[in-house]
Structures are given as structure tokens and as C-alpha cells.
Amino acid sequence: MTNRVLLSLLILGSVFMILSCSQQDNGYIRFGLSSAPLRLDPRYATDATSARLNRLLYDRLTDFDETSRAIPSLAQWEQLDSLRYRFVLRPDRRTFSSGERLTSADVKATYDFVLDQKNASPHRSSLALIKDIRVVNQDTLDFELSHADVLFPSYLVIGIVSAKAVQQGINLDHNPQGSGPFSMLAWPEEGRLQLQRRHDKQVFEFVHIGDNTVRTLKLLRGEIDILQNDLPRELVNKLRKEKGVSVFSRTGSNFSYIGLNFRQKELGVRRVRRALMHAIDRESLVRHILGGKTRVAESILPPEHWAGNKQIKPYAYDPEKSRELLEQAGYNNENPLRLSYKTSSDPFRIRIATIIQQQLANVGIEVELISYDWATFYGDIKAGRFQIYSLSWVGVKSPDILRYVFHSKSVPPDGANRGQYRNPIADRMIEQAEIATSIKRRGQLYQLLLKILHDDLPYIPLWYEEHFAVVRQDIKGYRLNADGNYDSLSEVSRQN
Amino acid sequence: MKRPWLPMAVCLLWALLAIAGSWLPLDPNQIHLDSILLAPGTGAILGYDDLGRPILDRLILGARTSFLVAIWVVSLSATIGILIGTISAYIGGWLDLVIVRVIDIFMAFPGILLAIAMAGIMGPGINNVVIALSVVGWVGFARLARAQTLSVRERDHVAAAISMGTRTHRIIFRHLLPLISAPLIVEATFGVAAVIISEAGLSFLGLGVQPPESSWGSMIRDGARYMLVTPHMVLAPGVALMLVVLSVNLLGDWLRDVMDTRIRQTGTDK
């Protein structure tokens, strides 16, 4: 009896073994994503992964250089007067993946669609200053604005879709009609997307693997070839020692911070905010937890940004000073400062928050940590239901963000001034910068503003996280970009 | 019947650590960034976790979480469930009909999904875990209590008490409950095991205790993230969880056998 059972177990086991050995080998290059793309229609996509993939599928009129200044991409521009810009499409531009030529009519169709209120595009507001778009000829078109804005060209970064697709109402999420270096091959399930490089038919498969360990293991086993970001430092260090994969990293500009609520009367006092600032040992957090090329941050715009301020003197970690400031503000062991700290339930965020909680406890601040799943957390933050919280700004390019976050008129629901920070001097500087007639002048005003914000501390600045990539050794040509995009996939190949 | 000494000892140790844990010289929340992920033996018996905290200390803190949650959830859901179940069966009529439908609807949900949704509504935290699990847990008790009551209410002395006009609550507490208590105690024991796993499950999904509090489920979650670098972080809480649940289950098994024999010996009025 037992023999028969053993035998059947043995047979079953070997069947499984044989099945499991039949690995796929179709020459695809596989890219592991920590979050799945939501939409491949550039008129609607807002999440970082979709934005990075859409850069492969579509071209845009302008782009950014490493200092976040606008540069020509699909088109060169020329300012006709303060309210009119002329864009001329590059003569050597790619065709749409359908083979049709991209013309200025396609550009107009794309922007007209986004601007039409009934289409509910999330990008409409930032483009609302466009009054009219006129096609001059196949390669040229004019934008007319309702008010002057020297940064206007940097707003035109939406992927251009074909006018025909717009007219026919084609679902671009599943049938992208762009002129990028890649075209869609298939999107068989939410977490698996296949793109094909147009010039050599090389297929890239983007696989969503939410779990860090699993993503790492898949890379080690060769089930994926490339992964980028979102791994704990300990795993990256382990990967550095592995044969068969290589790890490289570079500085990034995604800004992590602690947000403070000014309606909380304790936090309305600058001394208390400074006490928090001096109590957090950012250097040691970066060294032990974030690692590599992560940089301690002093402001929302990194120093290399064209409007960034390189002269700001960093706050030092100084628990003594912090205790002193708290005492001056009237807090001591009998009457400690108590704060509740909200964070998302992402384990990495909780890990950092737990350390900050202890560092604040060291100077006598009692912190209660509350973690919610992302939906609840983000809802609370947006509605101003918090005392302090930590979050990051991802992909900040335009200094417009300063109005959106720090102007007193940007209190939700009109903006992201969630802590209700109100500083008339900052307000005035933001307004003056916006009517500046040259980019240089505008940059100078923003630099002054950043200095004021650094003194006043509406946010506790933490760091700019690094970007890193881990690739298998037979993959050549992958490079990291400043904003973490995947553009270099255009040049990646597998070499045995 | 042979007493399961080993499981009893494990359960006792668990309860003791849970209750006495706060008096032990533990340091479960002290972060040492230099000790991150150090293996067992290097300064701490079970090593350090991803924040450089001693794992043994956190394990004991986690024992308390699971113990408190288990005791609270089982008491709450047993009280509510037994009350609803016995009253429903005893009174009968449309009330019983409605309650049976409600029970059916609750039974139609996979319990863990309902608990996840509830925990989501109320936000994380140990109190909310207790409420969420009780909302799921009462149904089993209600069903069992109802079925048991139905089977014993026709027995002679209960029927006699009813015909003598004894008050309802007296009948329920004096005559019905003692008769149906044996299977309910067994159910409660298995309930403890189920709740320990569910609490850990919710904490595993990030819906349980808040940092720096500790739960075996959240320790497993954190441990699994560093499994590749060092397995000790995921092994320790998993083994602890498994040992306790297994012991409780063995105890429940033994209890069921004991109760079965007793019922067979005393059940003469059938």
C-alpha cells in the first residue's frame, strides 16, 4: 500500500520537475517593475511608471536637461512675442508606429483634446493658459497664450498622439498610437506589458513584481534582466557581491520631507520646527538605511536645478540644541511635546519613520506613529488631517511647484499647501517670480525664496533618494537618468 | 486520557511571557543602527532585526499582542455569538429566521476578506483588529450555540422548566448553557488558534499593530523582506507562531476527546 503511494508521489514530483525546467527562451529582455503602469494614454497618465513607459511610446515637443531647463525635443521653438510661441517640428522625426507621418495637426489634436474640459484630462490645468493653437503648415504651429509665462515651453511635455486616433476615439491604453522608439506588442495582463523596439524588433517585457525579495530572486535566477530602484539597501549590497549581475547608482532628485501642520499651535512656532530639524540625524539615516548616492536635502529643488540654491547652509544634527530650543518653547520632561506622525504602510517608509520616531524621542518628543494603507494615508494628508507626515515629491521639474505647495492661496482644495503655511513674504516672492520677464530673473527670485523657506521650515527637508539599477551581466547599454526614466532602453542589447 | 504536557507547557509559557513581559528587562524598541540584521549569537540570542532591535525582545512583545488579541476576540465573539445563537433558537419564529439569514450572509464571506475590509474601514491598531476579528468570529459561535440549543431544548428537564413557566433568562443560563457548554469550550479553544493566525495575517498585510509595537505577523512580513540576506528574521517569529498555534490546537483536540467521553458518560437522559 505504502509502496503505491510513494510511487505515485514520485511520479507526480518528477512531472512537476520536468514542467518547471521548461523555461521560456524567446530572446525577450525583461524589466522588473515595482509598480505596474496604469495608463499608456499620455493624455491621462499621471503615475511615474506610466510616465516613464510613455516616454518610450511617444515623443513630446520639449524635454528637460539635467538642470530641469526646457530643451527642444520633437520641435524647436521661437518666441514671437510675449504671448505667442512658434514650434517647428524636427525634419528627421520618426513616423507613428502605424507608419504615418507625424504632423503639426497631430500636435494640435493632442493638445486640443487635453484642453477640452469634457475630456477630464488631469493635465488640463497646467495648460489652461493656452488660448489658441494654429497650424501654420505640416511642420509648424503657433501657440497663443492668455497671459505671459516665460516657462511656457517646459509645459509642453505630453506625448503626441495621432490625430486620427483622437478622431476615431481609439483606446490608446491598449493600442498606443505614438511615434516613440518603441511600439506596443501586447498587454496580456495588468502586470505584464510587451513593447517592441521599432528599429530592430527587439521585444522588451515589463513585469510587475511588487515584492522586493521576489524581484531580487527573479533577477538572480535570470527570470528578469533589469530592475531599477525600490530595494532595501541590504538587498542591494547583497546583489553587489553576486556574480552575474552588476549594480550601479547615481544621484536623484526625488525629494523626501516631513510635512508639518501649521494649524497645530505647537508647530506654528518656528523654534519648535527648528528643534525637530536639529533632532533628526539625516546623515546617519542616509548612511545606514538609504545609502549610496542618496544626498541630504535642504530644499524641494535640488542644488543642480536651474532655480535651485547652492548657497544654503545645511542644518546640522544637534540634539543638544534641539533640547535647548524645546525648553525655550516651554517643553520639558514633565510637559513633553507630543506629536502624531502619519506614514504610508509601505515597509520602507515605516522603517524610516520608526527611526525618526526614536531620534525625536531622544530629545524628549513623544511621537505616535500611525501607518495607513496608501489610499487612506494620502486621503488624510490631502485633506489636512495630520500633525506631521512624511512623503516625497517625485519628478519635480518646473519651479511652479513652489506656488502649488507654499503659497497661502494653495491651501487644499486649491493646491498642495496641506499644512496651511502662510507667509506674506513668500507669497509676494512667488507672485513676483511669475511675472518676471526673463528666466534668469525668475531663477534668482526662486533662489531667494528657497532661502526664506529654509529658514522658516514649512517642511523638514530630508533627502534626495538615489537611483540605482541592477542588470544581468549579458545586458549592455543600460544607463540611469537623472529623473529615473527608462530612455536608455533604446540602446540596450543582450550580448552572449 | 493522557494529558498533553508539552502543548500545555508551551501555552503556559506563552501566557506567562505575555503577562509578565512588561516586567522583564527588555529593550524591544531600542534602535541600534550599527547592529542592523546581525545574526544570532552576536550580542543577542536571536540576532537583530532590520532596525537593529533585538529579535528575542520583540518576540516576547509580540507574544503579548497575540495573547491579548486572542483573549479579547474569543471572549467578545463567544459572548455575542452564544447570546445571539441561544436566544435565536430558543425564541424561534421570525426572529430566528432573520438571524439565520444574517448568519448565512456572514458565512458567505471568506472571513479574512471581511476582516481586511473591516480593518481598512477603521484603520490599523490593535483595538480595531479586535473589533474586526470579532465581527467575523461571532458567527461560528452563534451557529454552534443555535444548533446545540435546538438539540437540547426538547430534553425533559428543559421542557419541564419551560412548562413550569420558568423565566426565559433563567432557563437559558441555568438549564441550556451548562448543557451546551462542552462543544462551545472546544470551539473557543480552536477559536484562539484561529485568531492568533488571523491577527498575524492582518499584521502581515500591514493592517495590524502600529510601530514600534510588535506582532509576529508584522515580524514575518519584515523578515520575509530580508529573507535573502539573512533568514533568522523570518524564522524566529514563524516558529514561535507555529508552536503556539499547534499547541493550542493539540489542547483543543485533547479537550474535545475529554468532553466527548464525559458527554457519553453523563448523557443518560437521551
Added chain:
Amino acid sequence: MLRFLTYRLFSTLLVCTGVSIMVFLLIHMVPGDPVDMMLGESARPADRAALRHALGLDQPLWTQFSQYFSGLFQGNLGVSIHSSRPVSELLLERAPATIELALAALLVSVIIALPMGVLAAVRRNTLWDRGAMAFSLLGVSIPNFWLGPMLILVFSLGLGWFPVSGREYSGSLVLPAITLGTAMAAVLSRMVRSSLLEVLGEDFIRTARAKGMPERIVVWKHALLNALLPVITLLGLQLGVLLGGAVITETVFSWPGLGKLTIDAILRRDYPVVQGAILLISITYVVVNMLTDIIYGIVDPRIRLGSTK
């Protein structure tokens, strides 16, 4: 019989209605906003409002409910807020993965439970019996979310036999199936044991033995076949455990099934998908239970009255 059937059908319908109401209320009580999930940190308020209107989320709760409910009757489960695809399409896409996993887990549990239950029953009250029963208890005592990572550690990382997760490879199914099947095997082996013990005590077995039939044939052919009938019907009741377990197992192994779909949708506040998925899972469970009941009722007419109590 007809009365019994109509009664069961009616009460199943009632339960399904109750479930759908409860699901709707539950989901809409959860804080958080799907529009935030879609638009991210830097979207402007006007754009948010426009999207909320386009999705019908700015209407009063009861209007949303009546739309949802009348949609249900036409088989329309709505459109995913997150991916703007019809919910029914998403469910159909994910269902095969869950069915595959559930069937494989069932197979695993039968492979483990059958020999163990038989062994325990045949060698009753020996060390074999105790060992088998303790082992089955161990099965229900190891939570999925720990067993999963352990199996990955040993069989995927250590031995390299199976893929880590996902569903691309044919071997991908093995570890999730074992993870999910273990708990079920534990329950099943106990059912096999007690059912077989009952059958072994019956007259026809004694007759068979008295006729000198080899013990092996008595047990495996005559007794077991008769013992399995009640076990198979009882399996229906285990479906809920299986589906609930699938939620966590699918999360651990990134198995693209209904469970993972549901958890992801809960975290994103994708109301229509959560509603659809929970509804599908619950109704499957209710309907299978109804079928089990009816089969039982046909096999054993005494049950009919009992089940309506």
C-alpha cells in the same frame, strides 16, 4: 423534493442579495478616495473634480447604489475606476488563475490526506495514527504567509527547483498549490480517518473480511470507496476556507488571481472591482454550498428537513 429545491434556491437568492448590499456599504464606508489613487500627488483640484464627475462619484450614495444594483440585474458589474476596463472582463481574466490554483491545491491536499487518513484509520490508536493526526494539526497551524516564504527559501532559492512567483512558467503552480493545499490536507485527512473508521465498523466489511478477502482490497477498494462519498460532499464546505486562503497565498506568490485582484483593489479603493470580486467569491461559495446541500438531499432524504431548520 420540489419544495426543498425552491426553498434552497430562494434562500440562496436572499443571501446573495444580502451579500451584495453588505459589500456595497462596506466598501463605501472605507476612507480614501479612488480619484487620488489615479491622479497622484501633483494633480490640480479642477482636474480631480472633473474626473470625480466623469466617474459618477459626486452623486449621492443611494443613487450610486441604485445604479449599481440595477446594473447587477443586467449582469453589468460596472467599470474599474483604476484601469477603466469592465469589471466582468477583469474577473473573467483572473478567474482561471484562481480556479487553477484551487484545483491544484485540492489535488495536493488529496495526495497528502488520503494516504494519511487511511493509515491513521487502519492503524488506529497506534503511533502511526497519532503521528498522522499531529502532522495534520501542524498543517492547520502553519499560516500561509509563513509557509509560502519558507517554501520559496528552500525550493526556489536553495534548491532552485521552482520559479519564485508569478504564473509565467509551468512550474510556477507548485509552491502556491502546496502552500494553499496544506491546511486543506489537514482537515481532509481527519475527515477521511473518521469516515473510514465508521465504514470499517460496518457489517459488509466484516463479511468481506470473513470471506478471506485480502485486507488491502478490503480497505482500499470496499471501505475507502464508501467512506469517500461523505468526504467529497463535505469538501464543498471547505471551499470557503480555500477561497479565503487563496487571497493570502496569491498575495505571497504574486499569483494573478481573484484574491490578489481583490487585495489590490481594496488598497486602491477601486470600488467596482472590489464589489464584483467579493460578490463573485461569496456567490460561488453560496452556490456550491447549495449544490452540496441538494446532492446531500438526493443521496440522503433525511437531510432535507434538517437543512431547512
